[in-house]
Amino acid sequence: MSQREGLRADSSHFTLDGVPIQILGGSIHYFRVPRACWRDRLLKLKACGLNTLATYVPWNLHEPVKGMYRFEDQLDLEEYISLAAALDLWVILRPGPYICAELDLGGLPSWLLRDKNMKLRTTYPGFTAAVNSYFDKLIPIVTPLQFSRGGPIIAVQVENEYGSYAKDEHYLTFVKEALMSRGVTELLLTSDNRDGLKCGGVEGVLQTINLQKLSYGAIQYLADMQPQKPLLVMEYWCGWFDVWGEPHHIFSAQDMIAAVKELMDRGISFNLYMFHGGSSFGFTSGAVDFGSYKPQVNSYDYDAPLTESGDYTTKYHLLRDLLGSYQSKLPQLPAVQGRKVYEPVVFSQHMSFWESLRCTDMPFKSNDPVNMENLSVNHNSGQSYGYTLYETSIYRGGALHSRNHVRDKALVFIDKHLIGILDYRTQETAVPHSERERILGLLVENCGRVNFGPALNEQRKGLVGDITLNHTPLKKFTMYSLDMTPNFINRLQSLKWKSTDEKPLYPAFFRGSMAVDGQPRDTFVKLPGWSKGVVFVNGQNLGRHWSVGPQNTLYLPASWLKSGDNQVIVFEEHRAGGKMHFAENPQHCKTIDVSRQPFCTLS
Numbered sequence: 001m002s003q004r005e006g007l008r009a010d011s012s013h014f015t016l017d018g019v020p021i022q023i024l025g026g027s028i029h030y031f032r033v034p035r036a037c038w039r040d041r042l043l044k045l046k047a048c049g050l051n052t053l054a055t056y057v058p059w060n061l062h063e064p065v066k067g068m069y070r071f072e073d074q075l076d077l078e079e080y081i082s083l084a085a086a087l088d089l090w091v092i093l094r095p096g097p098y099i100c101a102e103l104d105l106g107g108l109p110s111w112l113l114r115d116k117n118m119k120l121r122t123t124y125p126g127f128t129a130a131v132n133s134y135f136d137k138l139i140p141i142v143t144p145l146q147f148s149r150g151g152p153i154i155a156v157q158v159e160n161e162y163g164s165y166a167k168d169e170h171y172l173t174f175v176k177e178a179l180m181s182r183g184v185t186e187l188l189l190t191s192d193n194r195d196g197l198k199c200g201g202v203e204g205v206l207q208t209i210n211l212q213k214l215s216y217g218a219i220q221y222l223a224d225m226q227p228q229k230p231l232l233v234m235e236y237w238c239g240w241f242d243v244w245g246e247p248h249h250i251f252s253a254q255d256m257i258a259a260v261k262e263l264m265d266r267g268i269s270f271n272l273y274m275f276h277g278g279s280s281f282g283f284t285s286g287a288v289d290f291g292s293y294k295p296q297v298n299s300y301d302y303d304a305p306l307t308e309s310g311d312y313t314t315k316y317h318l319l320r321d322l323l324g325s326y327q328s329k330l331p332q333l334p335a336v337q338g339r340k341v342y343e344p345v346v347f348s349q350h351m352s353f354w355e356s357l358r359c360t361d362m363p364f365k366s367n368d369p370v371n372m373e374n375l376s377v378n379h380n381s382g383q384s385y386g387y388t389l390y391e392t393s394i395y396r397g398g399a400l401h402s403r404n405h406v407r408d409k410a411l412v413f414i415d416k417h418l419i420g421i422l423d424y425r426t427q428e429t430a431v432p433h434s435e436r437e438r439i440l441g442l443l444v445e446n447c448g449r450v451n452f453g454p455a456l457n458e459q460r461k462g463l464v465g466d467i468t469l470n471h472t473p474l475k476k477f478t479m480y481s482l483d484m485t486p487n488f489i490n491r492l493q494s495l496k497w498k499s500t501d502e503k504p505l506y507p508a509f510f511r512g513s514m515a516v517d518g519q520p521r522d523t524f525v526k527l528p529g530w531s532k533g534v535v536f537v538n539g540q541n542l543g544r545h546w547s548v549g550p551q552n553t554l555y556l557p558a559s560w561l562k563s564g565d566n567q568v569i570v571f572e573e574h575r576a577g578g579k580m581h582f583a584e585n586p587q588h589c590k591t592i593d594v595s596r597q598p599f600c601t602l603s
Helices: 035-047 077-086 110-114 125-145 171-180 218-225 253-265 314-324 353-359 454-458 486-492
Strands: 014-016 019-021 024-028 052-056 090-094 153-157 187-193 206-211 232-237 248-250 269-276 287-289 293-295 347-352 364-366 387-394 398-401 409-414 417-422 428-431 438-445 477-482 508-516 523-526 532-537 540-546 554-556 564-572 581-583 591-593
Touching (some): 035 077, 035 269, 052 269, 077 090, 077 125, 125 171, 206 218, 232 253, 253 314, 347 353, 417 428, 540 554
Parallel strands (some): 024 052, 052 090, 090 153, 153 187, 187 206, 232 269, 248 591
Antiparallel strands (some): 014 019, 287 293, 364 477, 387 438, 387 477, 398 428, 409 417, 508 564, 523 554, 523 581, 532 564
């Protein structure tokens, strides 16, 4: 059999195997969708009239510990791409190494920051060596899946939105050659918003654009930059992400359909970002910082055509009707998977956070506080996520000042009793006076590393410098790593738990049982009256709960449940509100319509 000719961009339209095509794409990230749901979501993408799947590849999840790689189970990229092929979908692969994606550190592994001189997204030798090692593992997995070799991958993206960063004029060439030297032969492309197009290109690579509104002449600007080249909107933002403490974002279905119709009529290829957002489970969500730090929520619903739990929306049906008018026949709609509102969970037991320290690894001791990434845990890869406890002895009271070295939020304790909170806005708290020796504790939470913008290199977490008591730096710290991995949660089971008849000492873990009769169904968890913490079901970290909103529920997939009793553990920092409740649909606080807002420049 002769080799197929891959995607070509030699004229004003794309050709694939010599035939003109229009790319009608949708983004679905395998790492944000439970593996049991992959097929359902891809079938719904195809049934909507789309022909291409786009996905990022998160380095931080595939190499969570330096030199230890994960490409199985939820992270089985080969199986995900093969499933797309089986459903007759093309694939645009976006392997980074940086991907943004509203993931912690933009998908870069935090252990890179152990190098105090690290310069991310540049040709700094420490960064390029790490990229080369990662690509040595990743790229051989995907090269057999390229279109010219019988697979579905028709294009591969070179990094992501580098024009908005542009710290090193040689960097994109390095990434391009790193891909090609390992056997990537399909069409290469870059992706930038309009402001980044000027600095985001590299010779021999097609440029594409990201946008939400077709005004401002952005597409014409791209066309003028690349005469006689096909146009691709790599990210048409049909929604937006949320940050804690601000409104939930929505985007008008009518505005989206009008934009897609214009793209169709002009023969412009596009990829909907997101077609289905899913969830940033656990501690994987990132943050933004354009003058003030704002952590992102766990839901990545994105107001997409498919909801966080895979339901059809008005956007989906309008989009399907529109795309169906350009095609002879669309596949049948897959059935909707029902959800269930389970009986509330009663928490019968609790354990003080201080007791849980017995389940941590050996504490780390140092004269000065050490940032999370440089703690000597996890095969010298440091701590990536969760909380770190810093303890030291004090002999007086006075003014405790963080000097803005808390990343990102610290609960301050004296002899295990909460006396204050330090964060970016509050950098000083009063310590009661006493001349006897007391233990000062700071439980510092990584709320998410920034995933976009110039602050990437400054995303070390925990205590990143001295804190002072009456202007004198504190010394002789003992540090405990609380990354709250499944192994840690399992170790908690062996400890003695107290009855909830006894008053808990906060922070605390609460344990209860969720009853599931028959076949499990998807549901949403809600914790009215609770304050802030983390939810675990059968050892799986659903993500943060936080009363500031806008996310008031956490998605719990059916595939993470079993018939019978399911164990629920909630870590709560301040106040337990009683039972855990369930809802059929997600719930949010106040919403804001971004289609009525000024042009967005992020992605």
